[in-house]
Amino acid sequence: MTASRLATGGSAIDRSRPIRFSFDGATVHGFAGDTIASALLAGDIAVVGRSFKYHRPRGIWGAGVEEPNALVDVGGPRATPNTRATTEPARDGLVAKSVNATPNALADRNAFLDRFSRFIPAAFYYKTFMWPDWHMFEPRIRAMAGLGKVDTDWTSPGTSDQINHHCDVLVVGAGPAGLAAARLAAGTGLSVMLVDDQPKPGGSLGHRAGGIDGKPAAVWVEETVAELTAGGHLILPSTTAFGIYDHNLVGLNQRHPDGRPDTLWRVRPRQIVLATGAIERPLPFANNDLPGILSADAALAYLRRHAVLVGRRIVVATNNDSAYEVAGALAEAGAEVTLVDIRREGMPATPAKVRLIKGRALAAANGKLRVEGVTLDDGTRLDADCVLVSGGWTPTIHLFGQARGKLAWSEARAAFLPGDPVDGIAVVGAAAGAVSLSEVFANSAKAVASFGQTKAAMPRSTGPEATGGITAAWPMPGSKGRIWIDYQNDVTVKDVELAARENFVSVEHLKRYTTLGMATDQGKTSNLPGLALMAGITGRTVPEVGTTTYRPPFTPVPLASFSGARAGELMAPVRRLPLESVHRDSGALFQEYGGWLRPAHYGGRDAGADGAIQYEALRARQSVALFDGSTLGKIEVIGPQVAEFVDFIYYNTMSTLKPGRCRYGFMLSENGVVFDDGVLVRLDEHRFIVSCSSSHVAAVHARLEEWRQDRFGRDAVHIHNATAEMATLTVSGPNARKLLQTLDFGLSLDDADLPHMAIGHGTYAGDEVRIARVSFTGDRSYEISIRADRAEPLWAHLRQAGQAFDATVIGLEALMILRAEKGFIVIGKDTDGTTLPHDLGLEGPRAKRQTEFVGRRSLFTEEASRGDRLQLVGLTVPQGEAPLPTGAHGIRRSDGKLHSQGFVTSSYQSPTLGRPVALGLIERGAARHGEAIEIQHLGKVRTATIAAPCAFDPAGERLHA
Amino acid sequence: MQLFPCPFCGPRDETEFHYGGDAGNARPDGTQVPIDRWANYLYLRSNPKGTAREIWVHMTCGEFFVMDRDTVTHNVLSSATLGGEHVA
């Protein structure tokens, strides 16, 4: 092949803007408007990559998305591996590298593999490396496999935008069919969106001859685009519709010429018009994968769009009419053209300066690194520096197939066409099998007619009309030589024959066994020839063999488009405290707890984290601690039937609670398992506040809503989640009341007025505050709830007043020690998905309650009544020993074996007690206090003593001290 | 991505919804409910091929509702509020 750039012409390129980029280290020259492929062709670079399996030299095949061969890794800020050189714009300074080739495409050191090709048939790797173990061979095979290389140092230069959009009509494809459909649809008054994967609208009109409404096609395209734009319709070039999903949601990936990351569009149109065109197929002959063998239509596109003449002595091989225009145009441009048609009659007129050989097919291409000539099926040899082939056209009906559209085989077109229509989707133009522009326009008009009366006139074809004559030329079983079907995955006629011999005759088996159509091009040029060959081998028709399932994406879409802004911190955003910055100023170290970012402890950079936590837990017991409990759930339930409602929701009877009082209780799931625990506050007769675990707020809220709507009715109860509205600041410790008494809340803090498990209402700096005497530490505690945006002055005031009492701010880690000392459980930590309320020592409601509640029936099953259930206990170890490992198992020995009898759920060093404390779930634990138990962890066995869960102040005197 | 018609909000993306179970799976009350009846209520699902009547919740408005849809074609046949109240 001696390709070259012509001195004039090229509708896509701007000769005033020359560019330079590098390919495999060599400098390539081009113009703005070139693709990487057109610039490589202009530079006569024939070998642009190596094939997947045999490392065969490969050249550019096509001029669009179907490209199986010319994949390159593009570097730089928009680095993308395995990019199609035929669609990637050439940009100044771009660095491109061929794939699957070391050191480069021309001199690939794995090219020796091709000489062993007959020993590497389909499924060779699976069959050969099974013994003794595939995993022995896998790493080296994997290192050889794959195409492009991912640049692991690459970081995104920005975030992909994601846009949700809706319109009346979405037209996919801006060729003649799509433009006509868009214009006619716009004429009905509907809103239209027109997308096309090329940088410029026009489709085949960009390089095929044609006249419309008496004008050159290019002029008609410009006028139509201008008209649509002026009408406020959205036209997106460089945008691929890659998938149709449920209920006709269409996914679009838009590329930007300025280098911004791609944009993902989710479009919900009322009507979809698919004007996606057709893709030219190769022809089967030996060595049909040699560089210098191109799609005939692609050669015409390179000539007319990029002014690239792909060769000097060109053989055009065809079985259909579409190659005649190509042959004529190339001869006109100065090439010596021989047209070889398998047909003997019924062909179009032979173009001027073209030599026609009819009734002959190519038997083989000759040449090593690039094509040097061809041998015809009668043995005639022709010299050629370029071979163009047209094996017919495969309508691009991927999106129709994704929408579960059934296909119908057309013998006349030798292709699958859209079958029965799918609701809301019309297929027009070449995708529907139309050939001439007249046919295309009539087709579009018919599709749009159902949208309404249009004011736009149907375009008329006024130029030469294409014809669609074709005689099918499928790969034949028993053919001589190596005939490629799937270029990218190196699948040949012999591989398909092998699959048939081994009975992989179903099209889905054929695909997986040979990898036909499984490469990055998804078989756009190879699927139909492959299944036609299988039909020939097995004596079936093509429709009997059928097609594989069409799945998105149509072309590869960057993962960054799908992730959009949902990366890094936004992947799973944490919830933040209103006072986060205040805590940071106090030296807090933050950790995520159940979706909330909370202070784990304060300081500790010197003493270490453990030291800081121990210090906080000790000081909290000695005087007074301040704790930010704002994450605590605060869900208000209000309404005439609210008492009945909370009785049903809770395991404990709650309707007997007096206004102004609080009660601790469990919520169960319907399977009886403890789902959440917390304190219920009764504000008045018809108003409660459910305070639930911080990480459970959304789930508890959803459950309350479910029961409210399903069982009680919307008028009976109203639910409001006020968690984020209020901050809750906790003051806990022997000096808690004394500290609070230095502030004026306008209410009495005397125990007679505000006893344990009561609430009071006051004000602070003009804002209402709610003070609840509930305790998660076992010490006298006050939880003060205030508007979240007014919490900061109160917190500062508490800290300042606390100085007189040597108050300490504590984080969540110290709080976990304080509650474990008291035997207070954390649901999900000290319980699991089998823990029933009576396992935790709360037997009363199960035994006594007469009214219905969630999970009730599940508490009376055989399983719930088993004598050997795991029960909550404390576990003590002798002073001086380290805390038990959380998760360690209590064990029993019998028959020389170890059996688990439960496990440690929480375990800490208690600074107040000067020894470890632990909680666990142990078989029959409640009846075994005082008993010794062996605890095993990672093979080490220690002895602990089963005890009551509460290790500190079991009488609860400190609540009132 | 499917489009579900919330009876309160209109058609919205399926990502805004959670599945709530088979419609008509009435809860039997009391401790005397036969255990297999209770187990059916808790665990047995009909999983029909074709038309299914299901409870869904629209997470963004918090409302539970009944939806009839086809589990094969994903066509939504209808949706209605739980109590059949009038919704604007």
Ligand SMILES: [Zn+2]
């Ligand atoms: Zn809604």
